[in-house]
Amino acid sequence: MGGSKMIHGYAGRLLFVDLTSGAISEESPEEGFYRNCIGGTGLGAKILVDRMEPGASPLGPDNVLGFVTGPLTATGVYGGGRFMVTTKSPLTGGWADSNCGGTWGPELKNAGYDGVFFRGVSDHPVCLVIDAGKARLTDAAHLWGKDTYDTDDALQAELGGPGWKVACVGPAGERQSLLAGIVHEKGRIAARSGVGAVMGSKRLKAVAVRAAKGARVSVADKEGLKAVQKDYLEMIKASGFLTGLSAAGTGGSTAFLVSIGDCPTFNWSTTGTDSLPAAGDLDAGKMDTYKLKAYGCHTCPVRCGALVKIPDGPYASQDESHRPEYETLAALGATCGNTTQEAIIRANEICNRYGIDTMSVGSTIAFAMECY
Ligand code: SF4
Incomplete structure (x- = not known):
């Protein structure tokens, strides 16, 4: 996967984070990859099938947790504000896709990524911060135990400036409740399939994204x-x-x-x-x-x-x-x-x-x- 030319409707890059090692990498899929795997579900399913071993434990390090957008995300198309969380469900043992509204998905796309995928387990609580196409892991020990309102407020204050969009888990995800979801804007929630338990199992407290001012995904017509x-x-x-x-x-x-x-x-x-x-x-x-x-x-x-x-x-x-x-x-x-x-x-x-x-x-x- 790599070396694609930019195609309309997409940022053209995927972000991969190994929470065990802390390694962060990017890939630029070929146009055919995007054409064959349409939408957040399509991209998420393809990455899971290609990169996760059968039998991986949903709450173990080998499970892959994806936050994925589709070709209409951030284009201005009505309903194009949503994103998909994809993973292997700890609730069912099968495929999980959990949809969430709000503004996080468009912010991720405009920040330069069509999706971000996590594997591994961090040895301490962390946040992923994506700021205008640059990603870094930050310590989140002080956020562990906070509810989603307090987590969002604390991150907004720490990161400073307007425009940050936060998706996080609360105490339910931290404790790996199989009913846990991932919360954005204090009430938009990727609620189904236990995706919050997977995020908590990886000790990933939050993903905060911000696009560069004026950044917009390209539209063909x-x-x-x-x-x-x-x-x-x-x-x-x-x-x-x-x-x-x-x-x-x-x-x-x-x-x-x-x-x-x-x-x-x-x-x-x-x-x-x-x-x-x-x-x-x-x-x-x-x-x-x-x-x-x-x-x-x-x-x-x-x-x-x-x-x-x-x-x-x-x-x-x-x-x-x-x-x-x-x-x-x-x-x-x-x-x-x-x-x-x-x-x-x-x-x-x-x-x-x-x-x-x-x-x-x-x-x-x-x-x-x-x-x-
Ligand atoms: S959930 Fe969001 S995208 Fe869907 S109709 Fe309501 S405001 Fe629009």
């Missing part, structure tokens, strides 16, 4: 892309579904989904409004009382997220937090038979701080409630 984007923007504005998403997020129709049997109640034992008459309280639109502002991933006009804060009471927020998504409302709410939205907002904040998947936590609690 900028004017053509603008024209397509313009058409899509009109479609988005005219779409009742997408304007609903903008207003209330993915959780705006939770009660409806309970009513049609799409959203389970009481540990999947029942569904339907009769099983949970107060399901209407779970609709995210009802959280507007606590809404501080709308939130969106990189260049996404839908902006389906929001930041919320409960000022006081038994479920008072520690800080502002992301409004629970539909899956969180379903897992920590309907599946547990819980319709107290304040409790779900607070539980969501706690899970995000610990860096643990709300869907798995809610499902586990619901299972325990039925058992005991």
